[in-house]
Amino acid sequence: MLSFSILGALQIRTALGAAEISGDLQRNLIQTLLVSEGRPVPGEILVEEMWGDDLPDKQVNALQAHISRLRRKLKSLEPDLAFPRVTMHPSGYRLTIHEGEFDAAEFTKAVRQAEAAGDTDDIATAQLLGQALAMWRGPVFGDFPGGTICQLACARYEEYRMRAMELRFEAELRLSRHAAMLAELHEAHSNHPLRERFCEQLMVALYRSGRQADALNVYRAMRQHLSDELGIDPSPSLRQVEHAILAHDPSLTKAAAVLLQPA
Template identity: 40%
Template sequence: MEIGVLGPLAVLDGGVPIDIPGEKVRAIMATLALSPGVTVSSFDLLGELWGERPPRSAANSLQGHVARLRRALVQHSGKETMRGLIRTSGTGYMLALSPACVDASRFVADVELAGRLRGSDPGKVVTVLAEALATWRGPALLDTGHGMICRTAAARLEETRLMARELVIDARLALGAHHEAVPELEELLSRHPLRERLCEQLMTALYRCGRQADAISTFHRLRHRLTAELGLEPSPALQGTLAAILRQEAALLRGPS
């Protein structure tokens, strides 16, 4: 059994998709999949499905939605044992799967591994994260409703996805692939114009490509946005990168970004 939340909800049994009908039923499955092997309280599920003011019938409705979820798992798989995938406890429900069966859990674990390898094995970082990023099929938790648990998890996963792309770029710069990194960094910075780490990476890549003036211009564009929109100056790290470029420090050409 595999559960995918890095995009629309996907439930697969031996690679065969199982249709989970109804937004609330999908929200239950997604919420449980975010904490596999851990009981999610009925109180939290009620809040996820109906917000802060659930109707009086919400508890009964929750039981009905869970029953529909179990029925869908059994009917589409043809296996009565699939009913036990959603377990009832005294306080709520649990998805009886290992975190390794959920794409989001695997993705976060891969990013954590890449973070540990970043200073020692950039080639491995690129390989691990290229495979991990390829598992995304669209925005996280795309069709699982607007409950707080799923919305918070989606934002956290999207931030982790961006961190993963930054780690990949760090690794590529360490491997000397600065020319290839520039277009990707320009595209990322256009979508995240206040992201200082992306700006620092782009400045470094441009400088290593012999484009010192463009690297300096990149800094000043970000500085203008920061001061105009937030009243802030660039971080000391970013200002340090600018200073190193202005001094034409040789270490910036060969060292990690």
Template identity: 40%
Template sequence: MRFEILGSLRITDADEVFTISAPKVECLLAAMLVRAGNVISTDQLCSEIWRDDPPRRATATLHVYISQLRKTLKGPSRAKGPIVTRFPGYVLELGGEHTLDAHDFQRLAQQGRAAARAGRHAEVSALCGQALSLWRGTVLGELRGGDVVDEFATWAEETRLECVELRNEADLALGRHRELVGPLYALVSKHPLIEAFHRQLMLALYRSDRRADALQAFHTVRSALDRELGISPCRQLHELHREILLDSGPALTRAA
């Protein structure tokens, strides 16, 4: 059974893909998957499901939801499901036939970081590309609002952006600057305050013989940072801007 949370929550079992139709039970499963392999207490689960407004018999209702979820995940062909009772709550145990896309994403991201430190650019691009291909949309979008899911979603999004940055750096080092221009314009539009993406765009434009556009990209980020935060671009951006003006400098030709 494959659990997927890098997007809306869904489950793949052999050739069947299905979702949990009951919203509260779906919220319960999301919290348990986020903490897969670790005990999550009944109090935490109740808070995740009902926020600050639990019903009078919240714990009893939670036990009913757990029972329903166990039946759904066990299926007719399994001796037992992945949910185990363990004080002071429950744990969803993965391994064997039960896998989670977020764990694969984390593993690939870690391997991508290691390859980047070793300067293996083609490997970085491939690993980060595999990691990013696991994403299907906003992480658990309809299930946000509880501390457990929100904390995971924040980590996942930050790690996704890190993978995007690492892959871009690797692709620049591999001479793929022309094919990066379009995606980087989209990135700086969506994340106007992430200076690393602006630096990568400037470099990709310059290496694509678009020096004027590279200079304009600097003015765009400078205006955005001043308007939103009252600050100027970082030292790296200023140095790259100076080198592009001079049409000479180490950042323009070295592996990114």
């Protein structure tokens, strides 16, 4: 059994350790097939993804050569496998990925599971998302983002990561673990200064920790940043948290506060 990891630099692991994929074209090829998550990719799309504007002569032959090379590489890693991992279909080439073999698919599945669970079991949700977020070793594909399809996939998986962080913080705050989350919330807000939900969660955690002035300073800085960068005002949700802090709204200190429900 192989495992494929893209939440960080591309990795393929076997029971004996990591396998090397050499060459930019081969990495582009397998990354494109991976992010398609079992769906066939038309040959012309693969050619564009691999070579961009620098198209080779005899594109079909060049692509088939790289497909054959990838098949041989994967076969060498699974010599007992009866069928090739990469197969050709009427609509294109497909990489077979089994359950549990692809970290990005497992990660997005965990986020969807947490979203479906809502606030029914915050301890389980916090644990599930903590484990899922630990899969990330760095930016998707590391320093090799690839072509357009791979870049779009990077953005998609990164958005799932942001959502996972929000949902985990929500669960932790409902469990009254605001003090334990302060450092991570500060980091999330600093790294994503236009993500208003992180700002709201940080403000609530600060307020619950007896730091009302700091919570309001975070809001003022966010308001100024939104104005300077985007020319907009804070969202109604963010303003609601500020008003609740100013009014010492009792709901802010309740684990199930309405203000802490996902936006």
